[in-house]
Amino acid sequence: MHIALVTAGGAGMFCGSCLHDNSWARALREAGHEVTLIPLYTPLRVDDEDFTSTRVFYGGINVYLDQYLPGWRWLPRWLTRGLDAPRLLRWATRRGVSNNPAELGAMTVAMLKGPRGPQAAEGAELVRFLARDLRPDVVVFSNMLLCAEVERLKSVFAGPVFCTLQGDDIYIEGLREPYRGQVLDLLRPIAAALDGVIVHSRFYAEFMQSYLGIPREKFHRLPLAIDCRGHTGRPKPVGSPPTIGYFARLAPEKGFEEFVAAGVALNRRRQNFRLLAGGYLPPQHRSYVDDALKRAGPLGSRFDYAGSPDTLAEKVALLSRCDVFSVPAPYLEPKGLYVLEAWANGVPVVQPGHGHFPELLEEVGGGLCVPSGDPQVLAEAWDELLRDESRRRALAEQAWREVRTRHDLPALASASERLFAACAKRTAPASRSADGRPR
Structure with missing residues (x-):
């Protein structure tokens, strides 16, 4: 055909x-x-x-x-x-x-x-x-x-x-x-x-x-x-300090500001973590991102924006640094490729309970759904996974395995x-x- x-x-x-x-x-x-x-x-x-x-x-x-x-x-x-x-x-x-x-x-x-x-x-x-x-x-x-x-x-x-x-x-x-x-x-x-x-x-x-x-x-x-063949990351023990990652367009519809706000909220509960963000910054959203980064001030050097990787290898390297992954999009996402990419590299996710995310998590497991628009609740979910290593690791293993069965190219x-x-x-x-x- x-x-x-x-x-x-x-x-x-x-x-x-x-x-x-x-x-x-x-x-x-x-x-x-x-x-x-x-x-x-x-x-x-x-x-x-x-x-x-x-x-x-x-x-x-x-x-x-x-x-x-x-x-x-x-x-x-x-x-x-x-x-x-x-x-x-x-x-x-x-x-x-x-x-x-x-x-x-x-x-x-x-x-x-x-x-x-x-x-x-x-x-x-x-x-x-x-x-x-x-x-x-x-x-x-x-x-x-x-x-x-x-x-x-x-x-x-x-x-x-x-x-x-x-x-x-x-x-x-x-x-x-x-x-x-x-x-x-x-x-x-x-x-x-x-x-x-x-x-x-x-x-x-x-x-x-x-x-x-x-x-x-x-x-x-x-x-x-x-194509899971290029995603070579594997489930791994939690880092020291653990890293919470974001990889998507830096834009209001992807929830970058909420990601940062949740990091600031988590900082009031614990300090041994890092935030890592990557993705394309559209010119029309520069002021939005600048405002979000100013709010990340309490995190100091524990917040890292890695830019937009040019190659698949660079993307995989970024995702492989993460222990938990979130793109808290307020937009009702019809796809969510970044969730599959996180899973393919052995990283469990915490995502809003709307759009395509509940369906993906129902099919694959590999994470948690939380209400959208509440950085405090998001921070609590991150903390929950980071404090329960056996559960976080089990979710990572399940996601790594199931995404290769249900969401690979064949x-x-x-x-x-x-x-x-x-x-x-x-x-x-x-x-x-x-x-x-x-x-």
């Missing part, structure tokens, strides 16, 4: 959805399938082997010029395509590219207009590539905001078209009005045109049914997965195969020509 995965580049940052899509491509290839991972906007940045194709569609420079430079959209594509070169796009992202939804409302609306918007030429090019040149058996878009051309694609492509929902709502809710409402209005008919919607949790399926008005029968759940590949095979049987096997006639 040939699967096309259409994903969005992270504008130079590590993006959980990008990392998962890259791992998904690897899983399917190792299971014997042909996979084409197609980046949009910018090349992907991953910390492992990159499985993306070299061609970037909807190159970010052209998308911007289509939107804001009068007449640019009418230039022939042979004249503008050079601006989609991956090397040029990487250079542009290093010079600073905003991915702040509060600044991107007008462009998001324009993109979702598809054939009626200023980026119509780029959309037509992607549709031609998928339906005429690539001709896969299945197409999967990695989020709903990439699906502007689904209706045009389905007029010339007979295979099933899916979309994976991986946190689309947090971007949409970050848009200013009137753009937020316009985006929701544009997305609902797009969602109706899809053959299926993929999620990683029961929670997010139920939430998005209401949020976008998608019928329950369109949802399919696949396991969240990582589990994702097997579930994907079953889904795509079942849906492909319900659709015609060949693409159609540009006028909609079967080939």
Whole structure:
């Protein structure tokens, strides 16, 4: 089977959805399938082997010029395509590219207009590539905001078209009005045109049914997965002093401020511990992080921000220093890859009791769930695990073992195969020509 995965580049940052899509491509290839991972906007940045194709569609420079430079959209594509070169796009992202939804409302609306918007030429090019040149058996878009051309694609492509929902709502809710409402209005008919919607949790399926008005029968759940082979950490005795770790984007939705506040609360109970944080710092959240770090003053040198690791080995080294791990996200997380990564390196977790976390902990064990938004309760849970070494170690061992059974790449590949095979049987096997006639 040939699967096309259409994903969005992270504008130079590590993006959980990008990392998962890259791992998904690897899983399917190792299971014997042909996979084409197609980046949009910018090349992907991953910390492992990159499985993306070299061609970037909807190159970010052209998308911007289509939107804001009068007449640019009418230039022939042979004249503008050079601006989609991956090397040029990487250079542009290093010079600073905003991915702040509060600044991107007008462009998001324009993109979702598809054939009626200023980026119509780029959309037509992607549709031609998928339906005429690539001709896969299945197409999967990695989020709903990439699906502007689904209706045009389905007029010339007979295979099933899916979309994976991986946190689309947090971007949409970050848009200013009137753009937020316009985006929701544009997305609902797009969602109706899809053959299926993929999620990683029961929670997010139920939430998005209401949020976008998608019928329950369109949802399919696949396991969240990582490639555990690269995660070489093992359960170990608690350190002296013990280390409590955080590894995620430094942002309000991930709860970095609550992580710091819980450390300060724990400091009133015990002083023999360290806090270790790592992850990407978005430019729009610098003042938020600065404020949180000021509150970490009572911890002194026992708080360490390790930056954003560039490689998988550096990430594993950071996680392997931890004895307990927490990302106390107030956002109702639909994925939580960082939990799998902590488990894969033998570290138990303490997570909020909402979003995907209760489901993960029910499946794997490996930690505790606590109420969200209460740093004192979080600190007490950390202290509880650090004082009971036999329990902490047992949770670490269970998590290390179970994540390799339930959330490794073979589990994702097997579930994907079953889904795509079942849906492909319900659709015609060949693409159609540009006028909609079967080939």
